[in-house]
Amino acid sequence: MTKLSRLISKIPLSLRILLAMMIGLTLGAQSSTVYIGVNELANAFVMLLQMTALPYIALSLIVGIGSLSPTKVTNTLKITLVILMALLTVVLGFILLAPIAFPNWVSADFYSLNTISTTPEFDIISLFIPTNPFYALANGLIPSVVMFSIFIGIGLMQVKTKKSTLSVLNGLNKAVVNVSNMVMRFAPVGIFCIAQRAAATINSEQLDGLQVYIVTAAVLVFLLTFIVLPAIVATITPFSYRQILVSSRQAMITAFATGSFFIVIPIIVEKTKQLIEQLSTAENGNKLIKADASNMPSIIVPISFSLPVGGKLLALLFTLFAAWFSGSQVSSSDYLQLLVAGIPQLFGTTTLAIPSLLDIFNVPGSLFDLFLVAENIIVGRFSALLSVIFSVSLVLLIATSMLKKFTFKWRSFSVYLTILPIISIIAFISLRFTFDAISYQYQGYSKFIERDFILLDVKAKVLPEPELNVDKTMLNVPVLQRIAQRGFIRVGYFRDDLPYTFHNNEGKLVGFDIEIINLLADDLGVSIEFVRIYHNQAKQLLSSGYLDMTTGMPVTPHNMKQYTLTVPYSSQSMAFLVKEERRKEFSDWQSIFSREDLIIGIPEIFYSENIVRRYFEKNTVWEISTPRLFFKEEYENIDAMLFGAATASAWTLINPEYTVIVPKPARPELSMAFAINTDDNAFEIYLRNWIFMMKQNNSIDQLFHYWIAGKKPTTFLDISKQAIRKETLHD
Structure with a gap:
């Protein structure tokens, strides 16, 4: 062993992991490049940790519950x-x-598919009760595995000849722990790779609009993790503040670096067991109670x-942030509703729960995208x-209670x-005050x-209105022939x-339809003449x-009677555009249709008389020439304007x-x-x-994600993020 390796081996593993993470973050932030092999090593390390986590959970629960004394279970459960x-x-x-x-701040965002998504029904029964435990184990359905293991443990607890079974299972559990410890020896390398990859691939633009949530979450977690919860445990148990953090630090660093609590469960269990065993050996007492307390982790x-x-x-917290971000009003009764309706949703994954939580405050589903970004980046x-x-706090408090070792330190x-309250409020x-002092500028419009x-x-020419002096000899010529002869599509x-x-x-005239027509003109080998027209x-x-075609319009009964329409090239859901504070009034179609006091505006291009007559018989509906009028005094x-969700966004x-x-x-x-x-079949x-x-060929999808959803272009035609440009003529 070299002198350097001996020196490194003397450094505690948790400190080596922390140093590796800091070095990885620094290198990744500076280079913005994921080094060769880093991605593979990072994935391998996480997968190795995951390999032991689920078997450990199942075995720990079965052994832990199975070894409990049946007479003590009820009391332990109450505690x-x-x-x-x-x-x-x-x-x-x-x-x-x-939220204080x-x-x-003012905010708004591009259209998102989550704006129109429906919240999947939360099924807690299917989540927790495994019809096939082996399927649950194979597919990582952790709540089902936990429930199955609990039932097996309860069943084993009542078996009189369980000692040999527990011995075998305990041996397997120790083997899993040994494997986990072997994997953790490589933690500095694995954590370095994870940190370097994370720092190199982070997109600073994704943080736009999320700074408030991320910073608030960071402060909240710091207060709870390093001050409040350890202080509570240190105040009413024999464990010192330092002991609590030292026993937790390896798991905390690894969990933070990987973003996974699941894979550090074996580490937490073993470290807290060591603390509890130190406490239980300090005095003589009931060996059975000591054993039960040691099994608690x-x-x-x-x-x-x-x-x-x-x-x-x-x-x-994200739900409250999303409500603030979207301008929704949050009252004390909403807080109660959030807790009562929201907490049960969190038995599943937060990814499944968030859409339902957003529904509580009638927050736009598009903010779910922000949640995913924040989760992946840092939260x-x-x-x-x-x-x-x-x-850790939960286990130590329960074990201390079972051992009757609560020692209140006045x-x-x-x-x-x-x-603590002063620090937290401050x-x-x-x-x-810091957020208010930041020179925040709303950037949605500029983007x-x-x-x-x-x-x-x-090459395109833009006319503010139709020209009257056109070559009328071309008007009766088939469209494709006419386009080819004049050299442009109108x-x-x-x-x-x-x-x-x-x-x-x-x-410059741009937009989703305009770029689609650019592609059409290029395939026809001609330029374009755009003419601004009114719908009528x-x-x-x-x-x-005079015109060869127009830009897109909704396929409504009215428009189908008036025009010859192509096959659809896109679609959008119907949505209401309303003031933020009136969001709740328009959350349900049935309640909207039943209200006689509502005045609804519909832009003429979306207006269809038979649809209005069919659904809005109790409402007052106005056809307006342009959405711009809706915003005028x-x-x-x-009360609201009804048209496409993409347009409204x-x-x-x-x-x-x-x-x-x-x-x-x-x-x-x-x-x-x-x-x-009209009447040109060709x-x-x-x-x-x-x-x-x-x-x-996904061209329309690429344009949809850019123009409608506001995403950055990622096509192979646009690697340099620059458009392929031809000569452009602006009039």
């Missing part, structure tokens, strides 16, 4: 529930206190993974960190009682209006048709042959005080199609096949 509820109350109190840090820690405790509760790591200290209690208020083409920018576009057609900050002009200009008596970027709400239950989406020249067939081709 556990009391302590669990006490710790849960502390954590929830801090979470409900945290949220500043008064094997039972409580795996079970806590499936309970709505620890880091899972940060989902409630998932905070969650794992909090789960570690919560489970001096420590008086200090903590004075300092921390959150300081955050609020939208600065957009430009990503796939193709062809397309009518509608005003105020965001995000399908609009002028960007440079005055389209029919005559198409039938006369003279139209303030209109774009208008919120310009008017962030408004929000998009898709009422429940979800209704079929409205197709979008191009209106084309052109219709051409466009039918062309649209099908564009869908097949």
Whole structure:
């Protein structure tokens, strides 16, 4: 062994892991490149930890519960529930206190598929009761595995000749622990790779709008993990503050680095067992009680993974953040509803729970995207960190209670009682002042209006209105022939048709439909002449042959009667655009249809008289020429505007005080199609096949994600994030 390796071996493993993580983060942040082999090593380390975690959970629960004395189970269960509820109350109190840090910022975002998604029904029975335990084990269904193991443990607890069975299972459990310890020897290397990869691949733009949540969550977790929960345990048990953190640090560092509480369960169990055994050997007493207390980590820690405790509760903080971010009003009764309806949802994964939690405050489903981003970037790591200290605190308190070793330290209690509330309130208020002091500028509009083409920018001419002096000899020529002869395709576009057609900050005509037509023109080998038209002009200009086609319009009965429409190239759900504070009024279709006091505006391109007559017979419905009127003072008596969710989302970027709400239950989406020249079958067939081709090669999907959803372009045609440009003519 070299001198360097001997020196390294003297450094505690937890410190080596911490140093490796810091070095990895530093190198990753500086290089922004994942080194060769790092990704593979990081994945291998996580998979090795996962390999032992699930068998350990099952064996620990079976051995731990099976070795308990049946006469003591009821009393132990009562103690556990009391302590669990006490710790849960502390954590929830801090979470409900945290929103005082949220500043008064304006926000809005692009359209998201989660805006229109329906919340899957939460089935706690299927989640916890395994019809096939082997399937649950093979597929990592942890709540089902936990429940199965608990029942096996209870069954084994009542077997009189269980000693030999427990001995075998305990031997297997120790073997799993040995394997886990072997894996942890490579933890510095694994954690270095994970940290380097995370720092190198983080996208700073994803943090936009999430700073408040991430920083607040960080402060909250820091307070609970390093101050509040250890202080509570140190105040009423023989364990010192230092002992608690030292026994937890290896698990906390690994959990934070990997973002997983699950894979450090074996570490937590073994470390807390060591602490409890030190406590139980200090005095003579009932050996059976000591054995039961020592078994508590094997039972409580795996079970806590499936309970709505620890880091899972940060989902409630995100719900409060999302309500603030979207401008929803949150009252004290909403807090109660959040706890009563939200906590049971957290028996499953937070990813499944969040859509339902957002529904509680009628928060846009699109904010679920922000949750996923935050979880992947850093908050998932905070969650794992909090789960570690919560489970450690829970186990130590339960074991201390069973051993009757509670020792209330009045001096420590008086200090903590004075300092902790003050520190916590000061921390959150300081955050609020810090956020308010930040020169925050709403960027939704600028991100939208600065957009430009990503796939193709062809030569185009833009006319503010139709020209009267056109070559009339071309009007009766078939469209494809006419386009080829004149050298350009003439397309009518509608005003105020965001995000399908609009002028960007440079005055250039852009948008989802415009770039699709760019691709069409390029395939036809011609340029484009865009003509700004009103909706009521389209029919005559198409039938006369002046226009070859228009940009997209909804496929409604009215539009189908008026125009020849292509096959749909896209679709959007119907949604209401309303003031933030009126969100709850438009959450349900049935309640909307039944109200006689509502005045609903529908832009003319979406208006269909028979649909209005069929569904809105009790409402007052106004057909308006442009969505822009809805935001003017003279139209303030209109309660809501009904049109496509994608279009509505774009208008919120310009008017962030408004929000998009898709009422429940979800209704079929409205197709979008191009209106084309009447009675030209050849052109219709051409466009039918062309649209099908564009869908097949994902061109339309790529443009949808960029123009509608606001995502960064990631196509192979756009590796450098620059458009393929041709000569452009602007008039």
